[in-house]
Amino acid sequence: MKMTFRWYGSSMDPIPLKYIRQIPNISGVVTSLMDLPAGELWTKERLRALKEEVTSAGLELEVIESVNVHEDIKLGLATRDRYIENYIETIKNLQEIGVKVICYNFMPVFDWTRTCLADPLPDGSNTMSYDQRIIDKITDPQAFADEIQKNTGEFEMAGWEPERMAELKKLFAAYSGVTRNDLRQNLKYFFDAVIPVCEACDIKMAMHPDDPPWDIFGLPRIANSMETFDQILKLYDSPYNCITLCTGSLGSNPDNDLPALIRHFGSMDRIAFAHVRNLKILEPGRFYESSHYSEEGSFDMYEIMKALDEVGFDGYVRPDHGRMIWDENGRAGYGLYDRALGIAYLNGLLEAIRKGKR
Numbered sequence: 001m002k003m004t005f006r007w008y009g010s011s012m013d014p015i016p017l018k019y020i021r022q023i024p025n026i027s028g029v030v031t032s033l034m035d036l037p038a039g040e041l042w043t044k045e046r047l048r049a050l051k052e053e054v055t056s057a058g059l060e061l062e063v064i065e066s067v068n069v070h071e072d073i074k075l076g077l078a079t080r081d082r083y084i085e086n087y088i089e090t091i092k093n094l095q096e097i098g099v100k101v102i103c104y105n106f107m108p109v110f111d112w113t114r115t116c117l118a119d120p121l122p123d124g125s126n127t128m129s130y131d132q133r134i135i136d137k138i139t140d141p142q143a144f145a146d147e148i149q150k151n152t153g154e155f156e157m158a159g160w161e162p163e164r165m166a167e168l169k170k171l172f173a174a175y176s177g178v179t180r181n182d183l184r185q186n187l188k189y190f191f192d193a194v195i196p197v198c199e200a201c202d203i204k205m206a207m208h209p210d211d212p213p214w215d216i217f218g219l220p221r222i223a224n225s226m227e228t229f230d231q232i233l234k235l236y237d238s239p240y241n242c243i244t245l246c247t248g249s250l251g252s253n254p255d256n257d258l259p260a261l262i263r264h265f266g267s268m269d270r271i272a273f274a275h276v277r278n279l280k281i282l283e284p285g286r287f288y289e290s291s292h293y294s295e296e297g298s299f300d301m302y303e304i305m306k307a308l309d310e311v312g313f314d315g316y317v318r319p320d321h322g323r324m325i326w327d328e329n330g331r332a333g334y335g336l337y338d339r340a341l342g343i344a345y346l347n348g349l350l351e352a353i354r355k356g357k358r
């Protein structure tokens with residue numbers, strides 16, 4: 001398995017590549033062209049420049065997170081074909097620079113959602129948290145989205161593209177009446193077009209789970225459990241139709257047994273990418289993002305890494321959201337320090353698991 005680190009590009013990320021290069025056991029970065037709205041074609045020129053920048057820092061660029069899917073594709077609108085065409089061309093251009101995995105999601109309107117971006121912890125750090133009671137009281141998602149974006153400071157929320165957030169009312173209206181089954185059928189239409197291209201280009205599509213893993217704001221969601229991912233993999237049965245196994249997203253529903261999910265999808269060789277982090281569940285629907293260390297959260301990180309090792313996982317791993325520690329000023333969840341501690345811990349677990357088997 002290759003250890004990677006998410007990086008938002010030199011114009012959007014305060015963390016220099018040379019710092020990432022110094023993290024023990026790092027192989028490369030996971031990145032994206034953040035300035036391009038969903039549906040846009042990623043040109044060869046932009047991609048070659050990105051590749052050159054990353055590789056000249058001594059890092060690999062084999063995973064993209066994310067090539068976002070345009071809402072018209074999720075909605076199944078007639079205009080979707082033009083965006084699918086761009087997606088296909090983008091896949092082909094990504095092949096040219098040696099990309100192996102594309103992480104994406106199929107969540108309507110909102111990507112990952114938190115109700116607080118800087119919840120103070122007793123140790124003086126702060127972290128992101130989620131409280132379903134707050135979400136349930138929201139009558140105007142636009143006001144909520146505006147507030148969250150205001151609190152991100154100078155950094156845009158990953159996956160909350162400004163173009164999409166500016167259109168919330170219109171989007172909510174478009175989704176009214178769209179069922180989970182409709183969403184799945186629209187996903188199938190997308191797969192029918194893109195997975196054969198991925199097969200030809202040797203690039204795996206790795207769907208990120210819903211975060212949190214349940215419907216929010218009455219919008220349908222279809223990727224949040226063993227059963228729903230089984231359905232998704234069956235929509236197009238190919239080794240290139242894969243999953244991003246995100247422990248934090250799936251694990252915030254305690255019904256999701258993370259090591260069991262890893263064994264299930266890992267033994268099918270359908271996990272292409274893993275986001276590994278911990279969180280503390282306070283009660284159903286309420287959690288905060290703890291450090292990666294097992295005892296500070298609700299997950300057994302040893303069992304998670306052990307399951308990945310046992311299924312012979314040979315894809316990409318990255319530590320996930322970190323707390324904001326040591327007075328760092330960074331993008332919520334994506335500072336340098338706590339994620340670097342996270343990776344060091346995952347490295348340690350893995351070394352112990354592997355040596356313990358001898």
Ligand code: DNO
Nearest residue numbers: 066103104105112158159208
């Ligand atoms: C949040 C991320 C997500 C993820 C997308 C994939 O921190 O895990 O924004 O990148 O859902 O498309």
